[in-house]
Amino acid sequence: MTAPELKIKDLHVSIEEKEILKGVNLELKGGEIHAIMGPNGTGKSTLAQALMGHPRYEVTKGDVRLDGEDVLEMEVDERARKGLFLAMQYPSEISGVTNSDFLRSAVNAQRGEGNEVSIMKFIKQLDKKMDQLGMDESFANRYLNEGFSGGEKKRNEILQMMMLEPRVAILDEIDSGLDIDALKVVADGVNSMRNPETGFLIITHYQRLLNYIKPDFVHVVMQGRIVKSGGPELAERLEAEGYDWVKEELGIEDETVESKA
């Protein structure tokens, strides 16, 4: 495996005819951690979902390449098999499908036909990672996310990430709903995967998470664009002062959840 390289150029995305992303540019390489911050409703999840290929998000313009390959041309599962992973802000619940059956199918899909993991080896791996995340064994046999608490769902997303070992991991508000101990556990999980062959795009509202997972770059999304980029100190300033100063600096008004389209 080589270090991944994700290039997003002038990405425009609409939901139900409404343009949400209006030209996002971003480059991410293996070993890097990029944090994305920004007020509610500005398009952070939209960026994440569009990268993964969510059916409701329509890319109207722009280009996304992973190692030079056109991501937007790929089916969702193909993107995943190329190493893209999205820990979702609101993961689906799927009744009747156990967590472990699902994970094994996913791991095997990644490995490809004829190269399936042995059940024993899979179970060992799963046990180990669940232990690392402080998840009770019973979660392996529970139906996928069904009835999971908010924090349990987030841990389960991280469990999937750790089992699948993606090349580019996008984490959408993985810290929301986590208690303080869980936050640390999840951050440790992410840090355990830090290596030159994995890049992270971490969407968060809080510096808290970034205390544990030190980002290399911090980007601020407003009005469907990345309006400001910097190092870790940018996140610290946002935590302390909020977004007003950014808006002022850039002459942006009215960027709140109530903003009218």
Next chain:
Amino acid sequence: MSIDTEQLFDSQAVTRISQSQQEPEWMLKRRLKALEQVDQLPLPRLEKTRIDRWNFTAFDPVSVHDPVSSSEELPEEVQQLISSEEEDTVFVQKNSSPIYLRLAEELQAKGVIFSDLATASREHADLVQKYFMTDGIQPEEHKLSALHAALVSGGLFLYVPQNVTIDIPVQVVFWASGKGLGTFPHLLVVGESGSHFNVVANFVSDPDSDAVINGAVEVFAGDNAKVRIASLHTEEKETTEVVYRRAVVGRDADLEWIVGDLNSGRTISDNTTHMKGNGGNARIKSITVGAGNERSNLTSTVRHWGSHTESDITARGVMKDQAQSILNGITKIEKGAVRANGVQAEKVLMLSREARGDANPILLIDENDVQAGHAASVGRIDPIQMFYLMSRGLSRREAERLIIFGFVGPVLDTIPFESLKKRMTDVIERKLG
């Protein structure tokens, strides 16, 4: 098209069937009485399925085959349905003829009766007279049940005496083979009080068969008995099957139906459980998968007569292509069934636009002091769920497969016999293509 059944099946033909099986006189009389009713009775009335053009009568009702002396002489496909261990109890009927029967010695010693119906009607007349088409399915219900009573051939009688436990599931195969034939499989199961056993019945056909199968399953679970019966139907494209299943559940008895309506042709499946004794408990679990141009009308009914009786109907249907299926659930609580509790849930998952699936839950309650509940839904695969699964690398097909098996899981996952579960899983996989 109306067919004059009297001309197709006259009393001489019916007499010949009875005599060729050396049945006693009373059995012949019952047949002839039923034959008279065939013309007077209407077809069953079905919700939302037109059956007036289905073939129920144009066939040769008798097709005789020689018995085989060992299960190895059975064709591969039939052998696969049964296991041939020494201690197993197995019955195979091909069209009209029972061709293979083996009762484990140990069970024989315990007084278990396991024989074809004609033999049973000679050797255990009292029992057969009491249970055969009396309190289970009755000839006078409609034209098709009368036709069954008149033309039934072969058939199996399983009798489990008081307090006898059978550990290994009893295996039954009704096999339709050839063209232009009608078959009338009949499975009569009587479990005396305190008996404890399982039966797995397979209804199969050859791939090219266009048989009309008019079958009946009757199950009597005596007081405190614990009976589990699986009825798995995998008849092929050109077949038409009508199957009436009836169970009568005694005091504090426990009955479980596992029904796989997995035919590829036309199906009427009607399952009725009578909760007669106080304190009885019944669970009815069914799965249907429709593909191609299949048509099916599937009804699960529970009637509560006894007090403190409990029932639970769980039905799942998956419809693809142009298949059409009507799933009816009927829970009826009769006056006097105090503290009865009947619940049901029918769910249909549609995989194509052209498929049609209906889930009709019906509660009929004539007693005040009861509990009852129902749920029904018809839906499609959620594209957001698909996205979620595919975002982990699963192909569309694999993601769909997981969702479908998750959907039928509440029935499939609770099947206690691994071999049956595996077989149902395989059939479902095959039907989903």
